[in-house]
Amino acid sequence: MSSRTRTHGATVKITDVAAAAGVAPMTVSRVLNTPERVSEETAARVRAAIERLGYVPNLIAGGLSSRRSRMIAAIVPTIASPMFYAPVQPFTDTLAQSGYHVMLALSGYEEGSEDGLIRAVLSRRPDGLLLTGAAHSPAVRRLLRDAGVPVVEIWDATETPTDMLVGFDHAELGAAVADFFAAAGHTHFAVLAASDPRASARRAGFVARLARHGGTLVAERTLPAPSGIEDGRAALRDIAPLLTRRTALFGSSDLVAYGAIVEARARGIAVPAQLAVCGFGDFEISRASELPFTTVSIDGAAMGRMAAEHLLARIAGRPAPPRILMPARIIARAST
Amino acid sequence: MSSRTRTHGATVKITDVAAAAGVAPMTVSRVLNTPERVSEETAARVRAAIERLGYVPNLIAGGLSSRRSRMIAAIVPTIASPMFYAPVQPFTDTLAQSGYHVMLALSGYEEGSEDGLIRAVLSRRPDGLLLTGAAHSPAVRRLLRDAGVPVVEIWDATETPTDMLVGFDHAELGAAVADFFAAAGHTHFAVLAASDPRASARRAGFVARLARHGGTLVAERTLPAPSGIEDGRAALRDIAPLLTRRTALFGSSDLVAYGAIVEARARGIAVPAQLAVCGFGDFEISRASELPFTTVSIDGAAMGRMAAEHLLARIAGRPAPPRILMPARIIARAST
DNA sequence: TTGTAGGCGTTATCAG
DNA sequence: CTGATAACGCCTACAA
Numbered sequence: 286m287s288s289r290t291r292t293h294g295a296t297v298k299i300t301d302v303a304a305a306a307g308v309a310p311m312t313v314s315r316v317l318n319t320p321e322r323v324s325e326e327t328a329a330r331v332r333a334a335i336e337r338l339g340y341v342p343n344l345i346a347g348g349l350s351s352r353r354s355r356m357i358a359a360i361v362p363t364i365a366s367p368m369f370y371a372p373v374q375p376f377t378d379t380l381a382q383s384g385y386h387v388m389l390a391l392s393g394y395e396e397g398s399e400d401g402l403i404r405a406v407l408s409r410r411p412d413g414l415l416l417t418g419a420a421h422s423p424a425v426r427r428l429l430r431d432a433g434v435p436v437v438e439i440w441d442a443t444e445t446p447t448d449m450l451v452g453f454d455h456a457e458l459g460a461a462v463a464d465f466f467a468a469a470g471h472t473h474f475a476v477l478a479a480s481d482p483r484a485s486a487r488r489a490g491f492v493a494r495l496a497r498h499g500g501t502l503v504a505e506r507t508l509p510a511p512s513g514i515e516d517g518r519a520a521l522r523d524i525a526p527l528l529t530r531r532t533a534l535f536g537s538s539d540l541v542a543y544g545a546i547v548e549a550r551a552r553g554i555a556v557p558a559q560l561a562v563c564g565f566g567d568f569e570i571s572r573a574s575e576l577p578f579t580t581v582s583i584d585g586a587a588m589g590r591m592a593a594e595h596l597l598a599r600i601a602g603r604p605a606p607p608r609i610l611m612p613a614r615i616i617a618r619a620s621t
Numbered sequence: 622m623s624s625r626t627r628t629h630g631a632t633v634k635i636t637d638v639a640a641a642a643g644v645a646p647m648t649v650s651r652v653l654n655t656p657e658r659v660s661e662e663t664a665a666r667v668r669a670a671i672e673r674l675g676y677v678p679n680l681i682a683g684g685l686s687s688r689r690s691r692m693i694a695a696i697v698p699t700i701a702s703p704m705f706y707a708p709v710q711p712f713t714d715t716l717a718q719s720g721y722h723v724m725l726a727l728s729g730y731e732e733g734s735e736d737g738l739i740r741a742v743l744s745r746r747p748d749g750l751l752l753t754g755a756a757h758s759p760a761v762r763r764l765l766r767d768a769g770v771p772v773v774e775i776w777d778a779t780e781t782p783t784d785m786l787v788g789f790d791h792a793e794l795g796a797a798v799a800d801f802f803a804a805a806g807h808t809h810f811a812v813l814a815a816s817d818p819r820a821s822a823r824r825a826g827f828v829a830r831l832a833r834h835g836g837t838l839v840a841e842r843t844l845p846a847p848s849g850i851e852d853g854r855a856a857l858r859d860i861a862p863l864l865t866r867r868t869a870l871f872g873s874s875d876l877v878a879y880g881a882i883v884e885a886r887a888r889g890i891a892v893p894a895q896l897a898v899c900g901f902g903d904f905e906i907s908r909a910s911e912l913p914f915t916t917v918s919i920d921g922a923a924m925g926r927m928a929a930e931h932l933l934a935r936i937a938g939r940p941a942p943p944r945i946l947m948p949a950r951i952i953a954r955a956s957t
Numbered sequence: 958t959t960g961t962a963g964g965c966g967t968t969a970t971c972a973g
Numbered sequence: 974c975t976g977a978t979a980a981c982g983c984c985t986a987c988a989a
Contacts, residue, residue, distance in 0.1 A: 296768075298966060309976045314968060324974060339767055344744045345690060346966030348681045349981045356745075364700045364709060373700065377727055386741065389725040391713055405722065408680045409692075431675055433631070514909035540905075547911050569876075573850035575883050575911055634982060645960050650984060660958060682982030685965050 297340045306334035317342060348410065357596060358388045358406045359415040360399075362481070366511045367568045368538065369417065372439060372589030376415065379593035385412065392417070394481055394510045400425055407432050413596035419443040419450060420482060435599035437592045440483055442610055449599065451591045451609045455483050458581060458613050459490030462535050462563055465615050467498040471533040471561065475503050477520045477541050481510035484537035487565065491535050503527050508541060517544020525552055532560055533621070539564035539571045539580055546576060546620060562620040571618070578620035583613045633676045642670035653678060684746065693932060694724045694742045695751040696735075698817070702847045703904045704874065705753065708775060708925030712751065715929035721748065728753070730817055730846045736761055743768050749932040755779040755786060756818060771935035773928045776819055782944055785935065787927045789947045791819050794917060795826030798871050798899050801951050803834040807869040807897065811839050813856045813877050817846035820873035823901065827871050839863050844877060853880020861888055868896055869957070875900035875907045875916055882912060882956060898956040907954070914956035919949045 303310040308327060315323045316331040323331075334340075348354040357380055364370045377387045388409065392402050403425055406414070414434050419441035421429075429436055429447055436448035443450065466474065474495050478488035488505070495502055504524035508516045517536060521544065536542035542564025549560050556562060556576060564571055567582035588611055598605040639646040644663060651659045652667040659667075670676075684690040693716055700706045713723045724745065728738055739761055742750070750770050755777035757765075765772055765783055772784040779786065802810065810831050814824035824841070831838055840860035844852045853872060857880065872878035878900025885896050892898060892912060900907055903918035924947055934941040 299968095300966080310966090311968075311977080312975060315975085318968085322974070327974080339764070341740060341743050341764070341768070343685075343746060343966055345681055345684045345746050346981090347968065349679075349685050349983090350966075350968040352968095352981070354681060364706045365703070367701070370700045370706070374727060386724065386726070386745070388722065390722070391710060404677060407677050409722070410679060410681050428675070428677070432677070514905050518909060544909060547909065550911065569850050570906070573854060573880060573883065575886065632982095635984095636982080646983075647961080648959060651959085654984085658958075663958080679982055682965095683984065685967085686982075686984040688965070688984095 297338045298343070299340070302331065302334045302338055302340045305338060306331045352410075354410045354412055355384055356386050356388055356409065356411050357413040357415065357593075358390060358409065358411040360390045360392050360402060360406065361415075361417050362392050362394050363511055364389070364391065366538070366540075368511075368566055368585065371585030372592065374589070375586045376589035376593045379590050380597070383597055385597075400428075403428060407434070412600055413437070415439065415592055415596070416447070418482060419446055419452070421447065435596050435605075437595050439588050439592050442608075446608055449595050449605055449607055451588050451595065451611065453583060453611045453613055454490075455486035456490030456493070459487035459492075459535070460494035461613075461615065462487075462581065463491045463494035463498065463500070465563070465617075466533040466535075466561065466621075467495075467500065469533075469561070469621065471500070471531070473501045473503050473530050473532045475505065475524060475528070475532050475534040476536075477506050477508055477517060477524075477534065477545060478537040479508045479510040479512040479516075479541070484510065487537060488535075503530075503532050508537070512538065513540045514544040514547070517541035518548040519544075521545040521548040522552075525549075525554065528554060528560060531558070534560060534562050536562065536564045539566045539568040539578075542578055542580065542620075543570050543574060546574075546578060550576075557620050563615070567616060571616075576620060577618040579618045580616055581613055582616050583611060587611065632679075633674045634679070635676070638667065638670045638674055638676045641674060642667045688746075690746045690748055691720055692722050692724055692745065692747050693749040693751065693929075694726060694745070694747040696726045696728050696738060696742065697751075697753050698728050698730055699847055700725070700727065702874070702876075704847075704902055704921065707921030708928065710925070711922045712925035712929045715926050716933070719933055721933075736764075739764060743770070748936055749773070751775065751928055751932070752783070754818060755782055755788070757783065771932050773931050775924050775928050778944075778946055785931050785941055785943055787924050787931065787945045787947065789919060789949055790826075791822035792826030792829070794949050795823035795828075795871070796830035797949075797951065798823075798917065799827045799830035799834065799836070801899070801953075802869040802871075802897065802957075803831075803836065805869075805897070805957065807836070807867070809837045809839050809866050809868045811841065811860060811864070811868050811870040812872075813842050813844055813853060813860075813870065813881065814873040815844045815846040815848040815852075815877070820846065823873060824871075839866075839868050844873070848874065849876045850880040850883070853877035854884040855880075857881040857884040858888075861885075861890065864890060864896060867894075870896060870898050872898065872900045875902045875904040875914075878914055878916065878956075879906050879910060882910075882914060886912075893956050899951070903952060907952075912956060913954040915954045916952055917949055918952050919947060923947065 299310045414436045419438040438450045442452040442454045478484045506520045564580040571580040595605040635646045750772045755774040774786045778788040778790045814820045900916040907916040931941040
């Protein structure tokens with residue numbers, strides 16, 4: 286209706302609103318950011334002007350002036366896996382409630398690219414940072430420290446977080462799976478793990494604990510990261526000849542485990558009679574597929590929520606715990 | 622503790638680098654943005670200073686000054702589905718190659734929240750916008766037009782895109798599935814569709830075309846959005862009593878289709894002998910599950926890439942096609 | 958090829 | 974409760 290004034294690309298700014306409402310720009314700013322410090326009367330007049338002119342505040346200018354971007358950056362390897370997208374939504378929602386936007390950056394799994402990505406991200410001056418994993422180059426750690434931004438690392442559980450951490454111990458978790466299998470009387474084992482650091486840690490913990498139990502490692506394969514159903518199928522096809530005795534297999538994700546199960550059954554290898562399988566992640570497929578299978582459940586959503594809360598606390602100057610370990614538990618289903 | 626020091630002058634800025642390198646700030650800016658306009662000699666000196674001081678440019682300040690944020694916003698209902706995350710990675714990668722960052726905003730499926738979300742996003746002054754779907758309120762369309770930002774809509778195929786569009790016709794696609802089933806001799810049909818606009822359009826197209834073929838619609842169910850494997854299983858449980866004759870079922874996503882297949886087989890309903898199933902999306906599970914199933918394949922990655930390219934073209938002032946329809950094809954597998 | 962002047966739109970700060 | 978002024982850090986435009 287009243288858009289004729291805007292056909293020249295002239296965007297409405299705070300001074301336009303101020304003029305229209307008969308107040309100073311600063312008052313408009315207050316109506317937007319600290320309405321409790323403005324009389325209801327003036328605020329109403331200003332809001333009417335904002336509405337009438339279709340004013341959209343410029344957060345770039347505001348950010349430059351206030352030195353707060355009201356933005357949090359999250360660096361995640363990929364969103365093409367429930368593992369990583371599970372924390373994102375709660376993280377985003379929690380921050381949105383406090384007026385923060387989330388900028389999601391996908392890092393992939395390649396080494397060495399992290400430095401450039403973090404630099405790029407920091408150039409937008411985020412008020413906080415979420416990182417996936419806790420293994421960073423000294424250069425990155427220095428960059429982060431110099432920036433003085435609150436940082437929360439998720440998924441991993443190093444002893445020396447950069448700042449804050451919400452994760453769990455993957456090696457210990459792998460060991461727990463080995464214990465679980467051993468307690469069920471298994472003596473022969475196999476493991477299929479993606480090549481990313483966390484899957485590798487789970488595998489290492491699994492293998493190390495097997496040794497203690499005197500178990501035999503029949504097969505061990507490294508899969509691409511991120512790995513999917515077909516990687517699991519292919520790997521099982523590969524190791525099938527080695528499965529001459531009853532074997533317990535640990536897959537680095539539920540997709541891998543599902544692929545292994547599908548391929549095993551297709552080849553007449555009975556699950557769990559000849560091959561017991563445990564996955565990781567408690568994705569929907571682990572409970573809803575034809576053969577619901579055993580997996581390790583971790584609460585990704587809670588991890589995302591806590592990460593957001595800790596960042597908000599730190600931003601507000603409130604104390605936040607430096608290191609939180611999340612529980613993980615094995616959910617036994619029909620595959621073991 | 623050190624989170625305050627950043628804003629107390631501890632940050633290295635362009636003037637610090639300039640002083641250290643013995644040049645004017647503008648020269649530093651040029652080294653960063655248009656290196657071809659600086660002599661190699663000075664550039665080297667400046668780069669050394671940047672390195673030494675650990676300078677990270679402030680894109681907030683740069684954006685305010687240049688009126689270009691070098692940022693593109695993408696609004697997506699959810700990333701918890703291959704449907705929506707498939708285009709995101711290529712979109713992000715393509716833009717990254719031209720120096721643009723992507724800000725991902727999750728809108729959910731609720732009506733009416735779009736207005737506020739787009740307002741929030743526009744307040745960061747993105748240089749371009751990706752929207753999922755093409756049905757927007759008049760208020761939103763006005764907001765977008767006033768902002769003067771290049772916009773690309775994906776997934777949908779309205780006749781009147783806001784600006785540019787890369788999508789396909791869901792109703793037509795549903796009709797094609799009906800044709801496919803009819804050509805195979807089917808006379809009785811069922812459809813399970815999520816409640817989102819695109820799934821609804823596919824269903825409507827499917828149902829309308831059935832009528833033309835004189836087919837009988839045995840069952841029709843609306844599922845939550847986004848719907849998963851368990852929704853498909855539950856829906857099939859619900860309609861199982863109605864499947865007294867051979868029926869052809871269309872699911873609004875491969876997860877729904879997979880759930881239907883799993884539940885059908887669990888109940889002794891043979892697939893495809895008694896129940897033929899077609900899904901949508903060509904997710905990995907459609908080809909890697911125990912019974913590879915028929916689905917509709919659409920190239921989500923290509924959609925993301927094209928969306929990015931068109932935005933880049935528009936930003937650069939080059940022409941870009943207003944409306945591109947992507948091909949979709951039915952991939953027949955063992956479920957039909 | 959390099960430098961200077963001025964402003965981008967908003968908010969912190971201090972006054973009234 | 975409201976206003977005036979001066980940054981915020983960088984880049985456009987022009988000049989040398």
